[in-house]
Amino acid sequence: MIELGVNIDHIATVRQARRTVEPDPVWAAVMAELGGADGITVHLREDRRHINDRDVALLRETVRCKLNLEMACVDEIVKIACKTVPNQATLVPERREEITTEGGLEVAGQVEAVQKIVQRLQDCGIVVSLFLDPDLKQIQSGIQTGCNAIEIHTGRYALAKNDHARNIELTRIRDVGKMIMDAGLRLHAGHGLTYHNVLPIAEIPKMQELNIGHSIISRAFMSGLKEAVTEMKRLIRSVADSE
Numbered sequence: 001m002i003e004l005g006v007n008i009d010h011i012a013t014v015r016q017a018r019r020t021v022e023p024d025p026v027w028a029a030v031m032a033e034l035g036g037a038d039g040i041t042v043h044l045r046e047d048r049r050h051i052n053d054r055d056v057a058l059l060r061e062t063v064r065c066k067l068n069l070e071m072a073c074v075d076e077i078v079k080i081a082c083k084t085v086p087n088q089a090t091l092v093p094e095r096r097e098e099i100t101t102e103g104g105l106e107v108a109g110q111v112e113a114v115q116k117i118v119q120r121l122q123d124c125g126i127v128v129s130l131f132l133d134p135d136l137k138q139i140q141s142g143i144q145t146g147c148n149a150i151e152i153h154t155g156r157y158a159l160a161k162n163d164h165a166r167n168i169e170l171t172r173i174r175d176v177g178k179m180i181m182d183a184g185l186r187l188h189a190g191h192g193l194t195y196h197n198v199l200p201i202a203e204i205p206k207m208q209e210l211n212i213g214h215s216i217i218s219r220a221f222m223s224g225l226k227e228a229v230t231e232m233k234r235l236i237r238s239v240a241d242s243e
């Protein structure tokens with residue numbers, strides 16, 4: 001069974017657009033769990049642009065399924081992770097100017113440094129996943145770090161302009177997926193996955209976890225909008241009805 005990790009960062013993005021208290025990612029996590037999510041994924045960025053420290057602390061107390069903390073390899077966040085102890089940490093690259101996590105972690109050439117962080121997190125009882133591009137060099141280096149899982153960045157697959165380009169990316173993901181599996185690690189994938197492109201990735205043998213955010217949250221806005229307007233309209237109308 002493939003596990004679905006629901007990334008709820010975008011709920012916090014909408015909250016931060018007004019610097020208010022809604023929508024609350026803690027509430028969103030409950031809704032996602034009720035929908036059958038196997039994991040709740042949040043990225044505590046250094047600039048706290050969406051998810052903040054309060055969210056992570058409360059999610060740790062309330063999430064009953066797997067809590068997966070996406071994080072950069074920086075001391076401040078490693079300390080927070082070791083204090084909070086999410087079930088899983090996914091190490092990702094982080095650049096302040098990027099809109100989202102645009103590429104995988106650059107682990108080739110810095111295996112030792114990443115290895116140290118992997119070890120620190122594992123010593124705190126956290127399962128560690130690395131978010132890597134489906135490139136041979138990165139995957140080979142990732143395996144050397146002693147991590148428990150590798151999440152393949154599916155962004156290039158998702159953005160492929162045509163079937164030919166998409167198939168090339170899919171083959172690349174399948175090939176590195178086999179390497180990850182043969183190394184005895186958990187195989188995860190994510191980024192840019194939608195209701196339209198997820199199936200070929202889900203069909204990769206031994207795929208264990210998919211982390212999906214933007215597409216699910218976009219769908220949720222749309223499927224909930226009619227009901228939300230109806231509720232507001234009913235409320236306003238109740239004044240007219242009582243006059």
Ligand code: PXP
Binds near residue numbers: 090101189214
């Ligand atoms: N996996 C990782 C490691 C990510 O950084 C992200 C984006 O935050 C996702 C999965 C989810 O990507 P998307 O929002 O495009 O579904």
